[in-house]
Amino acid sequence: MALVTLKELLLPARREKRAVGAFNVANYETALGVLHAAEGEKSPVIIQVYDRLFASCKAADLCGMLERLARRASVPVALHLDHGSCLEHVAVALKAGYTSVMLDGSKLAFEENVKITKLAADLAHAAGCTAEGEIGHVAQGDEGALTRVHEAVEFARTTGVDAMAISIGTVHGYYREEPMIDVVRCAEIANALPELPLVLHGGSGTPLEKVRAVIENGIAKVNIATEYMDTYLKSSYAELKKLDGKFLPTDKFYDPVVDACAAHAARLIRFFAGK
Numbered sequence: 001m002a003l004v005t006l007k008e009l010l011l012p013a014r015r016e017k018r019a020v021g022a023f024n025v026a027n028y029e030t031a032l033g034v035l036h037a038a039e040g041e042k043s044p045v046i047i048q049v050y051d052r053l054f055a056s057c058k059a060a061d062l063c064g065m066l067e068r069l070a071r072r073a074s075v076p077v078a079l080h081l082d083h084g085s086c087l088e089h090v091a092v093a094l095k096a097g098y099t100s101v102m103l104d105g106s107k108l109a110f111e112e113n114v115k116i117t118k119l120a121a122d123l124a125h126a127a128g129c130t131a132e133g134e135i136g137h138v139a140q141g142d143e144g145a146l147t148r149v150h151e152a153v154e155f156a157r158t159t160g161v162d163a164m165a166i167s168i169g170t171v172h173g174y175y176r177e178e179p180m181i182d183v184v185r186c187a188e189i190a191n192a193l194p195e196l197p198l199v200l201h202g203g204s205g206t207p208l209e210k211v212r213a214v215i216e217n218g219i220a221k222v223n224i225a226t227e228y229m230d231t232y233l234k235s236s237y238a239e240l241k242k243l244d245g246k247f248l249p250t251d252k253f254y255d256p257v258v259d260a261c262a263a264h265a266a267r268l269i270r271f272f273a274g275k
């Protein structure tokens with residue numbers, strides 16, 4: 001099946017009030033878990049890789065494998081750079097074969113964010129790929145700066161991004177207390193930009209009824225990293241404990257871990273698709 005860009009996955013999703021899951025992967029097993037889940041659900045999926053892996057050859061090495069897996073998959077798959085920190089990483093991703101990139105300038109002043117995101121979007125489009133930007137700041141555990149509607153509109157129009165991450169109360173990582181998700185703000189941004197797929201970062205652990213509400217109101221991509229990685233680690237640990245020091249070939253060892261990852265991702269993909 002085809003390796004696709006965000007546009008092909010997210011435009012129909014936005015129109016149909018559903019979302020595509022975007023899962024961070026870091027190795028063969030986490031990638032396989034996502035793909036098995038998407039194939040089982042007959043749903044498209046986005047595989048994304050952390051920016052820090054672009055600081056070394058890891059991201060390009062991974063891409064070789066991911067491309068091969070994606071082309072073999074029975075569902076459309078996009079390969080995406082998550083939270084690109086600089087134009088250099090964007091260029092590395094596009095050269096390596098990722099079909100989509102995010103440039104995260106959300107910590108910068110508005111004009112600076114617009115400027116660098118537009119450069120990233122232009123690079124992506126020139127390569128036949130797509131770009132995601134972020135306006136407002138999704139924080140790392142503390143309160144972020146919520147996205148202002150008029151800034152979101154100007155940001156989208158000026159940068160030409162294909163998908164836009166907005167800050168509406170979710171945070172990265174796990175929550176310390178129940179988050180206040182601003183569904184009204186999400187709806188206002190969506191109404192002002194009726195064709196643009198919006199992105200929810202910090203999906204891990206967000207109450208599902210809130211996720212449903214924002215999918216009804218413009219969110220077409222939901223990022224899942226922490227809870228998926230957690231399932232991978234916990235399941236690996238449980239298998240190690242079972243092994244109790246005995247030898248098992250590595251591929252066999254990871255089979256049940258991949259199954260646990262796939263089950264986790266499938267549950268979310270189903271939910272995002274409104275099934």
Ligand SMILES: [Zn+2]
Nearest residue numbers: 083201202223
């Ligand atoms: Zn994020």
